[in-house]
Amino acid sequence: MGRRAARQRLAGPELDDIAHQGAADALLAICGKVETFRGDCKFTTWAYKFVIFDVAAKVNRHFWQRAGVAFDDEDWDRLPARLGIEPGAQAESRDLMRAVHRAVDEKLTARQRTVFVALVLNGMPSDVLADQLGATQNAIYKMMFDARRKLRTALADAGYLPDQQLA
Structure with missing residues (x-):
């Protein structure tokens, strides 16, 4: 401890x-x-x-x-570094990050957005998030599963992912 x-x-x-x-x-x-x-x-x-x-x-x-769950626009700019993307490739990934940001804002429900930001962007453990939201871990898992599916579909529709990755 x-x-x-x-x-x-x-x-x-x-x-x-x-x-x-x-x-x-x-x-x-x-x-x-x-x-x-x-x-x-x-x-x-x-x-x-x-x-x-x-x-x-x-x-x-x-x-x-x-710790808060907020994720500001500046945090989106720092996301490639958090994910381990090399500085040279960050310029190429900036467009993809904007597309992901847009898809999170436009395609996810408010609850899915909260779960996505907390788990993926902020790295919060799912059991802690479940406690904070008054949900079960299974409900958090399902919300994240649905959010990822929506994001994959939105990115494929925008031409960032090949269609075969949707399965």
Whole structure:
């Protein structure tokens, strides 16, 4: 937790609170699943798995609760670099990025746009987004699936993708 806390600038009472919440969640998970312990490893090794996952999830959710989902026009310009596109190829990709931006604005519903921006552009984990939107992870997956299909169709219609990629 120390490495993540440093990256996310957590310290003092806030860090202690998240640590206690994560430990409490892990204890509940351990108590709820203690009957499934088969003895294949030491009990502490088995229990540490819950602690590590629950504390990491708590820290991750805390970070994303403070982060916004907005994606401005300037962010669209920086998207090729975020995707690892070489500077020389960025000029060529600028037209494609404008087409994607236009398709996101024109073809997606408001909810699909929120999911697309959060997951693809901002890199938010789907479980955190599901919590924020009051949806299930399956609903988030379905919205993203539908959004990608609409975007592929729009890009193919505009001549940026071959038609066979639509399948």
